[in-house]
Amino acid sequence: MEVRVYSESQEQSIPLSSQPEYKSQQTQGTSKSHYRRTTEVLEPMEITRLRQELLKTAIQNHPDQVNFLDSLESRLLDLYEQARAAEEFNKAIEVAKTAEVAFNGYHSRRCPWLSRLGDELGNRYQRSGSVDDLDRAVESAEEAIKFTIDFSPEYPGLLNTLVSRLRNRYNYTHSIADLHRAIDKMIATVQRTSRKNPDRDFYLISLADLLGTRFDRTRSKIDIVTAIRHARKVMKNTLPDHNDRAKRLSILGTLLLSRYEFTGSKADLDCAIKHACSSAEIAISEQAEYPAILGNFAGCLFRRYLHKGSLEDLSQAIEVLKTAVVNISPSDPWYPMLLYNFGLYHVERFKNTNANQDLDDSIALYKQGLNCVDIPPSIRVRLAHEAAEAFAADKRWKEASNILDDAVALLPSISTRLLGDLDKQMALADATGLATFAAAAALNAEKCAGHALELLELGRGVIASDILDTRTSIMGLEQEYPELASELESLRDELDSPPPIRVLAVEWETKAKERRELHRQFRSTCDKIRTLPGFKTFLLPPNLSELKAAASSGPIVVINTNKYRCDAFLVREDGVQVLHLQNLRHTDFEELGLMRERGEGPVDKIPRLCWAS
Known part of the structure; x- marks a missing residue:
């Protein structure tokens, strides 16, 4: 699970030439007379008042409507920038929502606000981990594209924003459908960008990175070959003093490392380390991608350690990651992933040296990662699994068991109904592996057999309940509550039906939104059923008393x-x-x-x- 320099981290450094010129269409002489600059913080009541005022004016066909819209947009921009400067994402989102509603029907004004709304929802997701924010950010990006003329100057930038949001969602859900769509949209971005446009290399290296990510999942040879070709082409066009040179070298290094893991080519491993090392040497700590660049370099060193068995490489990888962790904010979404790798390397050195300090360090790092707020449950589970492995290596079974108990309790928050068949199989395998470890650790910690069995059944049953057939459970429900049974069966059939083979681009996110809503309805209906007499554990794994019965x-x-x-x-x-x-x-x-x-x-x-x- 090596940390890579993902495309969303590059989004902040898109050259200004690629950003849509979202200018207010105000006339210099008239709009300022209608606009008074303010330093007041936007309040919800003011948002409501502005929305009502604009809609009322629009309905009445105000004769000075154009100037009024100009003045309103200027004020909203000012309030939006104030909120952004203070990192008050909720207020920035409310401003963007107000503008998006107010300018409905005025596409040239509305599209920039849709883009801003998506940006702020994405920012809030990074802080809060709210998947709803992430879904809405994707929807806003889709909407902005829908109302923008194809091949217009701002179109590639809007496509890139959508790609970034899809990538964020893939990182959270691991749904390969989002990754496929991100790649398709990035290909479209490259195709719509002139070869003379300096932004094309930015988009091309992002495409290479996405293809590399898909290769890590699917092992498609054409993906990794194409990705490396794109990355090498970009590097030929990148001058030695280019701001993105370190970042691009790092991506090329990770792609070569991925191919080495597939083919075993020593030449690829050597080139990967060469590029990753060069990237780390020229990167500066002020760069947002600096920790990830160091993480990639450490990953290359770790792979060479596995290939040659050189403890020097392993120790160097640990030192590099130590620097990376110092230079990354605990609120960064990749912080727990770096800690995961850092702990993994310490455990590996412990296996070679039996130095208890390495084992203690690894446990401390895993615990540090588990204490991060708002990280995806899947990442938290993996951190817990590795922490338990470290405890097990030291025969500290009580501590291993306690941390695994907490991890198994997280499994109900991981749902698979929205995933494809391959994604579901991976989720089920991970959950089952965690459950078997938890049961074994509980027994080694001398906990009762009933507790160990409940852990085993919970882990194997929670994910399976989303995957396996629900018909048997519904048959029992039909006898007492036929209307609820019919409702649940209808929702199940819609969720379990395969997606259409061909969906128009403009319909894709709409279809995805519909499936998410179906999933919410399915879970809500299940919760309602569990409140009924005799159905407390409906579609849940059996507890100990039920097993004994x-x-x-x-x-x-x-x-x-x-x-x-x-x-x-x-x-x-x-x-x-x-x-x-x-x-x-x-x-x-x-x-x-x-x-x-x-x-x-x-x-x-x-x-x-x-x-x-």
Whole structure:
């Protein structure tokens, strides 16, 4: 999970020539007489008053409407800039909303405000982690593009803003549909930018970075080859004193590193380290991308350590990341990711040197990452998993178990109904792996067997409840509450239906918004059903009492395999007994899975579980 210099971090450095010239269409002689400069902070009541005043004037066809609109836009711009300067995102958003509503029907005025609204929603998302803000930022960017003439000077900049928002959402949800769309829009951005335009290289390196990200997911050879070709082309056009040279070198280095991991080419590894090192040497700490550039360099060194086994490379990677962490704000969205890598490197050095300081440092770093506010649950879960691994390496099972208990509790906040099939499978695998570790750690910490089994069922059931068929549960609901059952079944069918193969560009975000709304309705309906008598755990994994009740017709056996231990849980009506399977190894099951994937046999030589009551 190496930190890369992503395109959204470059957005702040787009040359002015690429930014839309959002100028007020005021006439110099008349508008100023209608506009009084103010330093007052915008209040909600004033926003409402301005909106009402404009709409009233528009309805009455005010004879001085043009000058009035000019004056109003000037005032809104002033209030907007005040809010931005104070980093009061809520107020900036309210101003932009007011302007967007006020100038509805005046596309040349409204589009810039849609863009500003998307920017501020994106800024607030970075601080609060609100996915709703992120969705609305994407919608605003889409709306601004829809009302802008294709091939106009500002069109590529608006496309780039949309790409940045889609990338942000991909980073949060890992939905590859957003990544595909971001790439399509960035290709369109490059195509609509003249070869003589200096901004074209900016867009091209962003496209290369996006293709590299998709390669990391899909392992599509054409993506990584195209990405490296684009990046090398950009570097040929980048002068030694160019402000973005360090950033672009870093991206090229990470792309070459990705190809090395795919092909094993030592030449790619050497070139990756060369470019990453050069990038780190010329980067300055004042650059917004400085920590990520150092993170990329550390990642290259770590890969060479894995290739050659040189502890010198590993120690250098740790020192580089130490500098990166010092130079990044804890509110930066990539801060927990840097801490994740930093802890990982310390654990690796501990494995080689048995230095307890490295283990303690790794645990402290993971805890520091877990204390970050408003980070995606998926990232928090991964940090917790690695922290528990560090505790396990030191046989501190109670601490490992406690942190895994908290991580498993986060799983209900990770939903997969909005993801594609491949994304769902990845989410299910991650959740199951966490649950098996949590159950094993609980037993090693001498917690009761019932608690370990509940953790196992929670982890395996929460994500699966979004993926697996709900028909069985709905059948029971139909008997007592047929109307609710019908409503839920309709929502389920709409959510589970495959997306259309071809969707017009202007309809894409609308369709995505509709699916998000369906998902919210589905969860709301499930919550409503759980308030009804007898349906408290509707579509939720079974708790311990339910598992014991299910064993009324005979014992239930649940097998848990983990690299630390393998166990059989024997569930009876009177309780849960755990049988430690000392002669069973987790690798036995892994080998069985590989043999089945390859269609090899015979598989009957694999150890079996024999149960006799």
